[in-house]
Amino acid sequence: MNPRSIIGHFYPNTKRLRWPLTGTMLLSTSMCMAQTTKTDGWLTSPGVLGTMLLLVVVMFVAMLIISAKVDRILKASKLRRAHAVPIPDEVLMDMAPEQLSEVQHRRRTALLFKLSGNELGGIGPAFDDRALITRSTSEPENPLVDEKIYSGTRLDTPPELRKIVLWYLGAATCWLVFGTLVGQYLGMKFVWPDLDEVSWLSFGRLRPVHTNTVFWGWASLAMIGLGYFVIARTSNTVIHSYKNAWRAWWLINLSVVIGNLCLMAGINNGGGEYREYIWPVSLLFALGLILTFRNFYATVKRRKIPEIYVSNWYILASLVWTIVLATIGYLPWYQNGLGETIIQGYYMHQGVGMWFMTFTLGLIYYYLPSALNKPIYSYSLGVLAFWTQMLFYTLIGTHHFVFSPLPWWMQTVAIVFSVGMFIPVIAGSTNFLMTMRGSWSAIGRSYVLPFFLVGVIYYFVGSSQGSLQAFRFTNHVWHFTDFNVAHSHMTMYGIITFIMWACIYAIVPKITGREPSQMLVGAHFWLAFIGLFAYTVSLMAGGTAKGMAWIEGVPFIETVVNTRGYWTWRAIGGTLMFISHLIFAWNFYTMSRSSTATPAPTHLPTPVTP
Amino acid sequence: MINFHKDHASLVNVALVVFVVLSTGIAVAPANRMQHTDPLPDMPKMTDAQRRGLAVYVSEGCMACHTQQVRNIEMDKTWGSRPSVPSDYHYSKERPNIWQQSPSLLGSERTGPDLTNIGQRQPGAQWHLLHLYDPRMVVKGSIMPRYGWLFEEVDSANVKAGDVVVPIPADRLGGAGRKVIATPEMNDLVAYLISLKQAPLPTGVEPGKFLPSPGADGKAVKMTDADALPDGSAIFSQVCAACHQADGKGLAGAFPPLAGSTIVNDKDPTPMITIVLGGYDARADYGVMPGQAENLTDAQITAVVNHVRSSFGNEAPATTEDVVKGIRFTVSPETALGQ
Numbered sequence: 001m002n003p004r005s006i007i008g009h010f011y012p013n014t015k016r017l018r019w020p021l022t023g024t025m026l027l028s029t030s031m032c033m034a035q036t037t038k039t040d041g042w043l044t045s046p047g048v049l050g051t052m053l054l055l056v057v058v059m060f061v062a063m064l065i066i067s068a069k070v071d072r073i074l075k076a077s078k079l080r081r082a083h084a085v086p087i088p089d090e091v092l093m094d095m096a097p098e099q100l101s102e103v104q105h106r107r108r109t110a111l112l113f114k115l116s117g118n119e120l121g122g123i124g125p126a127f128d129d130r131a132l133i134t135r136s137t138s139e140p141e142n143p144l145v146d147e148k149i150y151s152g153t154r155l156d157t158p159p160e161l162r163k164i165v166l167w168y169l170g171a172a173t174c175w176l177v178f179g180t181l182v183g184q185y186l187g188m189k190f191v192w193p194d195l196d197e198v199s200w201l202s203f204g205r206l207r208p209v210h211t212n213t214v215f216w217g218w219a220s221l222a223m224i225g226l227g228y229f230v231i232a233r234t235s236n237t238v239i240h241s242y243k244n245a246w247r248a249w250w251l252i253n254l255s256v257v258i259g260n261l262c263l264m265a266g267i268n269n270g271g272g273e274y275r276e277y278i279w280p281v282s283l284l285f286a287l288g289l290i291l292t293f294r295n296f297y298a299t300v301k302r303r304k305i306p307e308i309y310v311s312n313w314y315i316l317a318s319l320v321w322t323i324v325l326a327t328i329g330y331l332p333w334y335q336n337g338l339g340e341t342i343i344q345g346y347y348m349h350q351g352v353g354m355w356f357m358t359f360t361l362g363l364i365y366y367y368l369p370s371a372l373n374k375p376i377y378s379y380s381l382g383v384l385a386f387w388t389q390m391l392f393y394t395l396i397g398t399h400h401f402v403f404s405p406l407p408w409w410m411q412t413v414a415i416v417f418s419v420g421m422f423i424p425v426i427a428g429s430t431n432f433l434m435t436m437r438g439s440w441s442a443i444g445r446s447y448v449l450p451f452f453l454v455g456v457i458y459y460f461v462g463s464s465q466g467s468l469q470a471f472r473f474t475n476h477v478w479h480f481t482d483f484n485v486a487h488s489h490m491t492m493y494g495i496i497t498f499i500m501w502a503c504i505y506a507i508v509p510k511i512t513g514r515e516p517s518q519m520l521v522g523a524h525f526w527l528a529f530i531g532l533f534a535y536t537v538s539l540m541a542g543g544t545a546k547g548m549a550w551i552e553g554v555p556f557i558e559t560v561v562n563t564r565g566y567w568t569w570r571a572i573g574g575t576l577m578f579i580s581h582l583i584f585a586w587n588f589y590t591m592s593r594s595s596t597a598t599p600a601p602t603h604l605p606t607p608v609t610p
Numbered sequence: 611m612i613n614f615h616k617d618h619a620s621l622v623n624v625a626l627v628v629f630v631v632l633s634t635g636i637a638v639a640p641a642n643r644m645q646h647t648d649p650l651p652d653m654p655k656m657t658d659a660q661r662r663g664l665a666v667y668v669s670e671g672c673m674a675c676h677t678q679q680v681r682n683i684e685m686d687k688t689w690g691s692r693p694s695v696p697s698d699y700h701y702s703k704e705r706p707n708i709w710q711q712s713p714s715l716l717g718s719e720r721t722g723p724d725l726t727n728i729g730q731r732q733p734g735a736q737w738h739l740l741h742l743y744d745p746r747m748v749v750k751g752s753i754m755p756r757y758g759w760l761f762e763e764v765d766s767a768n769v770k771a772g773d774v775v776v777p778i779p780a781d782r783l784g785g786a787g788r789k790v791i792a793t794p795e796m797n798d799l800v801a802y803l804i805s806l807k808q809a810p811l812p813t814g815v816e817p818g819k820f821l822p823s824p825g826a827d828g829k830a831v832k833m834t835d836a837d838a839l840p841d842g843s844a845i846f847s848q849v850c851a852a853c854h855q856a857d858g859k860g861l862a863g864a865f866p867p868l869a870g871s872t873i874v875n876d877k878d879p880t881p882m883i884t885i886v887l888g889g890y891d892a893r894a895d896y897g898v899m900p901g902q903a904e905n906l907t908d909a910q911i912t913a914v915v916n917h918v919r920s921s922f923g924n925e926a927p928a929t930t931e932d933v934v935k936g937i938r939f940t941v942s943p944e945t946a947l948g949q
Binding site: 189190193194197198199202203204205207208263266267268269270271272273275278279280297300301306307308312313316317320321324325328330332333334335336337338339340341342343344346350354383390391394395397398400401402403404405406407410413476480481482484485550551553554555556557558560561 | 614615616618621622625626628629630632633636637638640641642643644645646647668669670671672673674675677679681682683684685686688693694695696698699700703704705709710711712713714715716717718719720721722723745746749750751752753754755756757758759821823844847848851
C-alpha cells in the first residue's frame with residue numbers, strides 16, 4: 001500500500017464509496033505511515049519513528065499493567081505461604097487417637113466447606129431497626145439504564161464561595177451554548193455555503209467568534225470557577241478577596257462580549273488565531289487574569305497547611321504563564337514581517353498548552369482523587385509532569401509552520417520538543433489512570449467518572465497524536481487540511497471540555513445539594529462522546545484523503561468537492577455535540593437552582609498528600 | 611535550598627523566570643531578528659488601494675481559509691514557482707495602525723487555495739469581481755461565502771462614470787435595467803488580490819529547492835508538470851476552468867465558451883496557441899484573457915490545447931509540442947529561453 005495506489009484505487013471512486021471507505025482510509029493511512037520513502041533510510045523516517053514510539057508507549061502501558069499484575073500475584077502467594085502453617089509432627093505424635101480423629105474430622109469438614117450463597121440474605125422478614133432506609137420502591141426511576149450512586153456528601157462551603165463558583169460556571173455554560181451554536185452554524189456552511197449573505201454572519205468573521213468564545217468564554221471561566229473551589233479547599237482557608245473575584249468575572253465576560261461584537265463587525269487584530277480580539281479588548285481579559293492570579297496567590301499564601309498541594313502549582317503557574325503570554329503576544333516591537341509569524345506559532349500553542357492544559361491538569365489533580373475518594377497515585381509524577389510541561393511545551397510553537405519560510409532550526413527544535421511532550425503526557429496520564437486503577441467498578445456506578453475517563457484517555461491520545469502530527473513526514477499529508485480541525489477538537493473538546501464537565505458534575509451537587517437527573521447526564525455524556533467521535537473521525541479521514549490528493553496533484557477544487565461528504569458527517573457529529581450542550585445547560589440549571597435550605601454539611605477529606 | 615513544596619513565592623518566581631527566559635529565546639529574540647528584511651529588488655511597493663484592500667482582506671477574515679505561503683515541498687509547486695522567502699512579506703506584513711498588528715497572512719488552513727500567486731493565476735479584475743459576488747457562478751464546487759455587502763445593485767441610470775460594473779447575468783438581478791457595481795472596498799480588495807504575485811529573486815540567487823513528497827516505492831511522487839505527458843484535463847481544471855468553466859461553456863457576458871468555438875475548432879492550431887501563450891483582449895463583450903507563457907510549459911500547453919480541442923464536442927486535430935515551441939518563439943521570445 002502506498003499513497004499513490006490508495007489514491008489510484010480509491011480516490012476517483014470516493015464519491016460513490018466514501019462511506020464504507022472512511023474506516024479503510026484511516027487504516028490504510030496508518031499502514032502507509034509505517035512504510036516510507038527510501039528503503040535505505042526508512043528506519044529513520046519520521047513516520048516509522050512515530051509508529052515505533054507509539055508502540056513503545058503501548059508496551060510501556062502493557063508493562064505497567066503486567067508488573068502490577070505480577071506484583072499482586074507475588075504478594076498474594078506470599079500471603080498464602082505465611083498463613084499455611086502445618087501442625088508440627090511432634091504435636092501429632094503426642095495426640096490420643098480420639099483427638100487425632102477429631103483433628104482429621106475438622107480438617108475434612110474445613111476442606112469441604114463452601115459458601116451457600118445466601119449468607120447475607122434470609123427468608124425471615126427484614127426490619128430496619130436503625131432507620132437506615134429512607135425510601136424503598138420496586139419501580140426504579142430509570143427503566144432503561146442502571147441507577148447510579150447518588151453522592152451523599154455535602155460540602156460545607158461558604159455562601160460567597162458557592163455563589164462565585166456557580167456564577168463563573170453559569171457564565172461559562174452560557175458561552176458554551178453560544179459558542180458551539182456558532183460552531184454548529186459554521187459547520188453547516190461547509191455543506192451549504194449559501195445559508196446566508198449577512199456580513200456579520202459570514203464565515204471569515206464568525207469563525208474566530210466560535211474559537212474565542214469557547215476559549216475565553218467557556219473553558220477559561222469554567223476553569224477559574226472550578227479553580228476557586230480548589231484553591232480555597234486545598235489551602236484550608238477562605239478566598240482572599242471575593243470582590244476581586246467578581247471584578248475578574250465582569251472583566252472576562254465583558255471582554256468576550258465586546259470582542260465578539262468587534263469580530264462580527266469586521267474589527268480584528270490581524271487574523272492571528274486566538275488573538276483576533278484587538279488589544280483593548282484583550283486587555284480586559286488580561287486584567288481579569290491578573291486579578292485572578294493575585295487572588296489565588298494571596299489565598300495560597302494564607303493557607304493553613306504547610307504544603308502547597310500540586311493542583312495549586314499548576315493553577316498558579318498557568319495564570320503566571322498566560323499573563324506573560326498575553327503580553328508577549330500583543331506587544332508590537334518584534335512583530336513585523338515573519339516576526340509576527342513566530343509569535344503567532346508560539347502564542348497559539350502556548351495558549352492551549354500553558355493556559356488550558358496546565359490549568360486543567362491542576363483541576364484533575366484535585367477533582368479526580370476527590371471524586372474517587374482516594375489520594376493521587378504519585379505526587380512526584382505530578383511534579384515531574386509540571387516541570388517538563390514548562391520546559392517542553394514552551395518550545396514547540398513553530399511546529400505550526402513546518403516547511404514555511406521560518407528558519408529551519410526553529411522548525412527542528414519545535415519538532416524535537418513536540419516529541420519531548422511524550423514525557424509530561426505519559427507522566428500525567430499514567431498518574432491519572434493509576435489513580436483510577438482499582439476503582440474501575442466505581443466508573444460504572446458513577447455519572448462523574450466516565451467524563452474523567454474520557455478526558456484522561458483523550459489527554460493521552462490527543463496529545464501524542466499531536467506530537468506525531470508535528471513530524472515533517474506527517475506535515476506533508478496533514479498540514480492545512482481538515483485534520484488540524486479534528487486534532488484541535490480532540491484536545492480542546494476531548495480533553496478540556498470533558499474534564500470541565502467531570503469537575504462540574506463532581507462539585508456542583510456537593511455544594512448545592514441538588515443532583516441532576518441521571519438520565520440526562522447519561523444523555524449528555526453519550527451524545528457528546530459519540531458526536532465528538534463522528535466529528536474527529538470524519539475530519540481525520542477527509543483530511544488524510546485531501547492531503548494525499550494534494551500530493552498527487554489532483555486539482556484543488558476537486559478535493560473541495562470530494563470532502564463534502566466528510567463535512568456532512570462533521571456537521572452531524574457537531575449537531576450531537578450541540579444537543580448535548582443544551583442538555584448540560586439544563587443539568588447545570590437543575591443543579592444550581594437557588595436552594596433555599598443550606599444542605600446539611602458533612603466533611604469530605606481533601607486528598608491526602610503522601 | 612528552595613523547597614517548592616512549601617515556598618509559594620519561589621515556586622511562582624521560578625516558574626515565571628524560566629518561562630520568560632525560554633519564551634525570549636524561542637520566540638521574542640528570533641522574532642525580533644526575523645522582522646528585519648529587505649524587499650526583493652523587483653518587488654513593487656504596495657499602492658494605497660492595495661493597502662486598503664489588505665485591510666478588507668483582514669477584516670473579512672480571509673486568512674481563516676486562505677494561506678499565503680508556498681512551502682518548500684513538491685506539492686506546493688501548484689501555488690508558486692519557488693518557496694516563499696521572508697522578504698516576500700516585506701510590505702504586506704507591517705503593523706497597519708495602533709489598534710491592529712501585522713496581518714497574520716501565512717495562515718494555517720487551506721480550505722480554499724493558497725493566494726501567494728493569485729494575481730498571476732487570475733490577473734483579470736472581472737473574474738475576481740464575479741467570484742466575490744457569487745463564487746459558485748464561476749467555480750461550481752466552491753464553498754466560499756458570497757460577499758454581497760461589498761457590492762451595490764443600482765439602476766443603470768445611476769451608474770456614474772468610474773463605477774465598476776460587474777457583468778452579472780440579468781436573471782440574477784432585481785429587474786430590467788439594474789446593474790451591480792462594486793463598492794470602493796471591493797475594488798480595493800480586488801486590487802490587492804491582483805497584486806499578489808511572487809516577485810522574482812535577484813539574479814544569481816538560487817531559489818530554495820522543493821523537497822519531494824514521500825511515496826512508498828522509494829521514488830518521490832512527481833507532480834503532473836514534471837511528467838513526460840502532463841494530464842490536459844487536470845491542467846484545464848486547474849488553470850482554465852475558473853473562467854471557461856468545467857463544461858467549457860464559459861459565462862455569458864464574462865468569459866467566452868470554448869465548446870464550439872471557431873478558434874478552438876480551427877484545423878490550424880496557431881491562433882489558439884497564440885492566444886493561450888500571449889493572452890487576448892480583442893472583444894469588448896468578454897473579459898481579458900491573460901497569457902499563460904510564464905505559467906505553463908510547452909508540454910503543458912500542448913496537453914491542455916489537445917484536451918480542449920477534443921472535448922466539449924470540439925473535434926479539431928491534435929497538435930504537437932514542437933508546434934507550441936515554434937509559436938512561443940514569436941509570441942513570447944523572453945520565455946522561450948527557459949524552455
